[in-house]
Amino acid sequence: MGKNAILSLKDIYFNYGNEVILNGINLDIYDKEFITLLGPSGCGKTTTLRIIAGFETPKSGEVYFENKLINDLPPYKRSINTVFQKYALFPHLNVFDNVAFGLKLKKMPKKEIEKKVKHMLSIVDLKGYEKRSVSALSGGQQQRVAIARALVCDPDVVLLDEPLGALDLKLRKDMQLELKQLQQKTQKTFIYVTHDQEEALTMSDRVVVMNNGSIAQIGTPEDIYNEPSDAFVADFIGEANIINGIMIDDCRVKILQKEIPCVDTGFKKNSPVDVVIRPEDIEVVDKDKAQFIGVVEDTVFKGVHFEMSVMCGKCLWLIHSTVAQKVGDTIGMYIEPDNIHIMNKLFATSNNELDLSVYYSDKDDNTTTVLIEGNEVTIKDKFFEEGTLLHVVLPPEALSIAGDGVGNLDEVYIESVIWKGEHNEIILESDERKWIMQSDTDEQVATYVPITFDFSKADISVISEGENEE
Numbered sequence: 001m002g003k004n005a006i007l008s009l010k011d012i013y014f015n016y017g018n019e020v021i022l023n024g025i026n027l028d029i030y031d032k033e034f035i036t037l038l039g040p041s042g043c044g045k046t047t048t049l050r051i052i053a054g055f056e057t058p059k060s061g062e063v064y065f066e067n068k069l070i071n072d073l074p075p076y077k078r079s080i081n082t083v084f085q086k087y088a089l090f091p092h093l094n095v096f097d098n099v100a101f102g103l104k105l106k107k108m109p110k111k112e113i114e115k116k117v118k119h120m121l122s123i124v125d126l127k128g129y130e131k132r133s134v135s136a137l138s139g140g141q142q143q144r145v146a147i148a149r150a151l152v153c154d155p156d157v158v159l160l161d162e163p164l165g166a167l168d169l170k171l172r173k174d175m176q177l178e179l180k181q182l183q184q185k186t187q188k189t190f191i192y193v194t195h196d197q198e199e200a201l202t203m204s205d206r207v208v209v210m211n212n213g214s215i216a217q218i219g220t221p222e223d224i225y226n227e228p229s230d231a232f233v234a235d236f237i238g239e240a241n242i243i244n245g246i247m248i249d250d251c252r253v254k255i256l257q258k259e260i261p262c263v264d265t266g267f268k269k270n271s272p273v274d275v276v277i278r279p280e281d282i283e284v285v286d287k288d289k290a291q292f293i294g295v296v297e298d299t300v301f302k303g304v305h306f307e308m309s310v311m312c313g314k315c316l317w318l319i320h321s322t323v324a325q326k327v328g329d330t331i332g333m334y335i336e337p338d339n340i341h342i343m344n345k346l347f348a349t350s351n352n353e354l355d356l357s358v359y360y361s362d363k364d365d366n367t368t369t370v371l372i373e374g375n376e377v378t379i380k381d382k383f384f385e386e387g388t389l390l391h392v393v394l395p396p397e398a399l400s401i402a403g404d405g406v407g408n409l410d411e412v413y414i415e416s417v418i419w420k421g422e423h424n425e426i427i428l429e430s431d432e433r434k435w436i437m438q439s440d441t442d443e444q445v446a447t448y449v450p451i452t453f454d455f456s457k458a459d460i461s462v463i464s465e466g467e468n469e470e
Helices: 045-053 095-105 110-123 139-153 171-186 195-204 221-226 230-236
Strands: 007-016 021-032 032-037 060-065 081-085 157-161 189-194 206-211 214-221 239-248 254-255 258-261 269-277 284-285 292-301 307-313 315-321 332-336 341-344 353-362 367-373 377-382 390-394 399-401 410-417 424-429 436-437 448-453 459-464
Touching: 007 045, 007 189, 021 045, 021 214, 032 045, 032 195, 032 269, 032 332, 045 081, 045 157, 081 139, 095 110, 095 139, 110 139, 110 171, 139 157, 139 171, 171 189, 171 195, 171 436, 189 195, 195 221, 206 221, 206 230, 214 221, 214 230, 230 269, 230 341, 230 410, 239 315, 254 269, 269 315, 292 315, 399 436
Parallel strands: 032 189, 032 206, 081 157, 157 189
Antiparallel strands: 007 021, 007 060, 206 214, 239 254, 239 269, 254 258, 269 341, 284 332, 292 307, 292 332, 307 315, 353 367, 353 390, 367 377, 390 459, 399 448, 410 424, 410 448, 424 436
16 A cells, blocks of 8 residues: 555456456555546446445455455445435435434434534535425535535545536536535545546546556646646547657657657657647747648637647647637647657557468459458458468558448457547457557447458568468
């Protein structure tokens, strides 16, 4: 357990049937901190919360509370209370009785219950609402009742599972600040679950970014935004231009066929990288001072800045500027070296490399059939003898989602979709491996699709020849 950690998750693994929900989670949660679990739907954040609460038991791994193993401790024996998205208030009870419910279960003296409930209602700014029906309250007031009910039993940890999800935008923003102030006032550990990046950045001491059952990055809001660990984090937290690049050398990167200075070091020379540039870090300059030249395709006023879409070659950039540019204008763009963030790619294109044995071949049709994950896949206009061992490299553009619903591989899981300025880079997972695909269309993360291979775009070489039986 880490220093001052009130809760620790060690190698937590959880699955539903064959679907892995949490894949070896390790996380220390510190006393009196506001920590947020942030990620897209299906990433495992709510399951993590339920394991902490005791509503789920991990398939393997340990949960520690104040250095004590609590895997088998039931929820009611944990010093942890949960606030759900739908609040779960009792409609037949008034505000006072809703908040007092847990204290009455503990058979606490009536006068002590009254004292504690009134004190807690004053903390959440509901003093005088004791006799109100909860059904007569606004969404924000109902949420405060739910929080008061969770806090009145004096738990060490409060879990909040997307509690602002049902509120309108203005109330959500107000409640974000109120929740943070309430956590500071009560000095409790708050563990908050959300898919809303702004909520996480606004309220948290630390943010845990999750993706596909794993932790992608842990850090302060500033660290997560300014120094994302990979393209997924950069894409999920705020807006970003994420572009394929080549790290020429220390402090030198090539993007859009042009070498520019950066501050990053330690990458392998000429290695493929992801380059992240935030929209607010691109300066609009005179063309003679520019690193890149682009044409404005769209301009939208956002209140504090103008958001512009600028086409540079085949790459579409997003720029935030306090000065508007007209649609059709040609502008210069400049990025300071310390505003260019270089990251290793999530997965190398070597994920699309396979060693395949020829399963069947037809010389008359000039076709070769191989097995990929147990599926017969035919390579047209290529003939190799049966038993030949091939090395096949499928570039990302050689993969596509089968339009007719029948692919070379069915039920392939879309793990992430990241716009790279020219196309979406899609990470997929099949039974045996991950794949990288390029697409001009948006695809839905956490869905299953059939994929097809275009071997005319593949690099195929012979490792060993098969035997000719003729």
